[in-house]
Amino acid sequence: EVQLVESGGGLVQPGRSLKLSCVASGFTFSNYGMNWIRQAPGKGLEWVAYISSGSSYIYYAETVKGRFTISRDNAKNTLYLQMTSLRSEDTALYYCARQNYAHVMDAWGQGASVTVSS
């Protein structure tokens, strides 16, 4: 069974940093591109970042470019999102999601909640 389990969320002050992790199991992690997608409370889905299977290709949404860094450790089956200079508008549930060949997300984690507030 494919599983994605996020961790590392929490309450953080504006301007501070936080690092999310997503541990994958049930599939060959190193074969898949991965994404972070977020959902602000009561809002829709916003794609945040993508990393290819071997980390050769990385893309970011303009809203987080320069502040967030996506990375992965295939030996540990783990995806990361380092978030710096956090703003109130970054408050959201952050999902990691596996990407299939059609550039769609065919497996999602349960989400990690990030609240940016003083």
Next chain:
Amino acid sequence: DIQMTQSPASLSASLGETVTIQCQASEDIYSGLAWYQQKPGKSPQLLIYGASSLQDGVPSRFSGSGSGTQYSLKISSMQTEDEGVYFCQQGLKYPLTFGSGTKLEIK
């Protein structure tokens, strides 16, 4: 960026009714379109990819169609478990973009 315009924002349907949700892209996305269902408090689940391919395990009452800039999701016979929010997403270019969602409820 490719903008995805989804309609309607909400609708209610009776059990057994056929439901259609629309999604329009701001440019041709060459069938690079997916549909997701999100139930309250849960993660989104992939229903359709490539505009019309049914994801494994998804009931056959769900179907997708369209081409170019216009796409639709159809539920052929509304069931209680189909309540939730539905999102479209284009997979042609980064940044990947989603529609704003359609909230579907039982009438």
